[in-house]
Amino acid sequence: MASFKIEGRRKLKGEIIPQGAKNEALQVICAVLLSSDTITISNIPDIIDVKNLILLLENLGVKIKRLHPDTYTFNAAHIDLDYLESPDFYRQSASLRGSVMIVGPLVARFGKAIIPNPGGDKIGRRRLDTHFTGIQKLGAEFNYDPANKLYKIEAKKLTGCYMLLDEASVTGTANILMASVFAQGTTTIYNAACEPYLQQLCLMLNNMGANISGIASNLLTIEGVKTLKGCSHRILPDMIEVGSFIGMAAMTGSEITIKNVVYNQLGIIPDSFRRMGIRLEQRGDDIYIPQHESYTIESFIDGSIMTIADAPWPGLTPDLLSVFLVIATKANGSVLIHQKMFESRLFFVDKLIDMGAQIILCDPHRATVIGLGEHLYLRASSMISPDIRAGIALLIAALSAEGTSIIHNIEQIDRGYQDIDIRLNALGAHIERF
DSSP states (O other): OOEEEEEOSOOOEEEEOOOBOHHHHHHHHHHGGGOSSEEEEESOOOOHHHHHHHHHHHHHTOEEEEEETTEEEEEOSSOOGGGGGSHHHHHHHHTOGGGGGGHHHHHHHHSEEEEEOOOOOOSSOOOOHHHHHHHHHTTOEEEEETTTTEEEEEOSOOBOOEEEOSSOOHHHHHHHHHHHTTSBSEEEEESOOOOHHHHHHHHHHHHTTOEEEOTTSSEEEEEOOSOOOOOEEEOOBOHHHHHHHHHHHHHTTOEEEEOOOOGGGOTTHHHHHHHTTOOOEEETTEEEEOOOSOOBOOOOTTSOOEEEEOOSTTSOOGGGHHHHHHHHTTSEEEEEEEOOSOTTTTTTHHHHHHTTOOEEEEETTEEEEEEEGGGOOOBOOEEEOOSHHHHHHHHHHHHHSBSEEEEEOTHHHHTTSTTHHHHHHTTTOEEEEO
16 A cells, blocks of 8 residues: 655645546546547546556457557457456456446447446445436346346347436436447437536547537437447546645645646636635636635625535536535635535545544535634644545645645545646655655
């Protein structure tokens, strides 16, 4: 198990470029299974989850070439479906939650898929019902093997239909969307997720020859086609990294510029940080965060306590609530953080409390943070990262704390953040990996 040693209370200064979006990468890389032609994808982040997915596809028979550090070509002309029955496939796919998105493409193109219960973050129950129910409505049959914890999916023919999703699941929408591109007739997906990740997947599929309309809305219409061709696709900057860097700058009182963020795809994120009292400026396609001596949380018009809550896009992404929680500890004022989607994602607050933060964990979904402003000096601590997003929040806390902190299990951070120690050290941080 690797760890970080972080020397706190160091100012950061300079420019940083966000990596490609992890969540988009997992979707568009799975989409290469839909075509026998070569597909080129650039701005792929060099992180554990993405590398594991690329290895999984390679073992399935996809021919993969790395043209540049962030650019790959994929050719899925010859897929080894027998590999789906192997122990090696079970081990690989069970450790990666994103592997569930190979189901839609495999069923669409080959009429067969197998997937074990996927892994990923330990942040509460993350059901797959939306994925499977949607693909079933297209004509697939699902069988669950409880002894081996395997889902087996088969479909002789997929037929378009109308469906209303019970939740606006991002990965669920992506899986159903990829299954439906070859379904005969028209598929209509209502209450579809519409995050930038999904918009990018739709644009890529259309470039390959799919016929998808309603992009950027929660009502997608897909006219089935017979084949898809190759294309070139560039992944957006990771908006979760952008938000993490904004919070990091404010919490450490640093002046940084985040370059090439594709600002018009950030949605409500910049304004949500402004509600926390953080000043940031759009400069072309960059975000400049000046040095903050202090920042004060806004209250609602009637004077009641500010609430920051996650919601389906264009609401605030749940992946940033851990960052908002940690930066609130050093704000002036109080805020209620309401994490609606995952019931275990706030449990890392005990580590912040040990560092001196004033937080009341109301229940598994809500925490009230009493910001102490300049009166708060977090204490250094030794802690374990429970998941990707809590990990980056703990790293932000450690960077602002007095003394030297240790974070163990940083493989969780590495799953979502590329070379985060190297990139932050270039701005003036002192993070040692051991």
